[in-house]
Amino acid sequence: MPSFQTSPGTRDILPPQAGRWRAFSAQFADIVESAGYECIIPPMFEDLGVFLRLGDATDVVTKEMYDFEDKGGRRIALRPEHTAGICRAFAQHRPTTPWKVWYSGSNFRYEKAQAGRYRQFDQVGIEVLGSTDPLLDVEVISLGWQFFSSLGLKNVVLMVNSLGDLADRAAYIEALRQYLESRSGELSDEARATLQRNPLRVLDSKRAQDKPVVAGAPTIGQFLSDEARAHFASVIAGLDLLGVPYTINEGLVRGLDYYQRTVFEFVSTSLDSAQTAVGGGGRYDGLVEDLGGPATPGVGFALGIDRTLLACDSEEVFDLGSPQIDAFIVDVVDGMAALRLSDELRAAGFTVDRAYDGRSMKSQMKVADRSGARVAVIIGQDEAEAGNCTVRNLMTSDQSIVLQAELVTHLASIVGERNPRRNTQ
């Protein structure tokens, strides 16, 4: 065993998996940038207070925060999610609205690791600040939906709900509390404890014992104000218009306290672990104000990269290999030709690798084969003296001798034309 290993809940994303992550983010960027969202990169740690707004009854704040005091005596926390930091950035910089941003990055929560759950985990997401338009909620939800579709995922379902405005929500929570307390004798010990902290979360209980009680609970729908009801109706109408399939789930509550009105979650039905939520979001109209900014509505979502990729694995989609190598250079003289030719070919736009350490031709050919290269360019003593090279097509085993000066055109005839690398002036 090596002396050091990754800390609990963290891991190395090695090649080729790391390349898949990069492609994942790139594909996400393509989709949301086409809708006018721009990239934002907030800091990984902030003043602890920024994240306390997520809710003092949530585990994310009370148990899972990576917080510490820095050398300057500041109370700092590693971000457990992106939304709060982005709202803080909005309050700090006051960009014109609507402010549409997307992000891709790591979050940190001190939890015990499990399938699809890590202490350092990555999300991509979008946020829009400055508009209450319900059709914006629709745009946001539909972009999430489109992204899952673009990955090739079929077994993702969308659940939507409305938590109402603050007053609706408060009235509902009170009614729910009264109901649950009246039947607390039937609840599990765990659910009773949850009831004290956050009655909404009892609706999420997975224990069979709690199911009958939860099934009989009052639902949020009866508590919505006229405004909240109209807002939700517009969201539904918009989803219908776009043909985005959804399920209204009145038991859907989100884990963070800042949500109001629209909430939604994307769930993979092809994951068999306990973690099936691959993404979620909603409207958080009070958050910017809570952080000391002007009253500003907001809506957004976050998708878990790990879990979504897990879903891709189980549906056997979005499967990427390593990048294709066009040519592999085998130089058994002194390596100088390999150095020069690889440089020239790369400048011409080809992907080129080579062997090192002056190994035997047989050994270098093995490495060439393993690299998956389509062509081997061989420089032996004869070629070096004649100024040419042997070009071997590793798929067909055809072989020919060409002048080194004509290598670029010859290679293009085998693997196709490439765009030369451009140097910025």
Place this chain on the structure above:
RNA sequence: GUGGGCGUAGCUCAGUUGGUUAGAGCGCCAGGUUGUGGUCCUGGAGGUCGGGGGUUCGAGACCCCUCGUCCACCCCA
């Protein structure tokens, strides 16, 4: 945080009721007549059996502690 499963070479695993210098397959490296891959053959490198303590004449195997990992709960992406 609670409960359970598991921790033997880079990877996947064997290791009989505790008994001599710990094995296989894959991978890696080098050869198989002196310039060539993917198949085949031969050889080689690589492990303080997660770590610490204990029981024993003797422990990879048994006991305790610890760390890590996986799974469930909790919570969430």
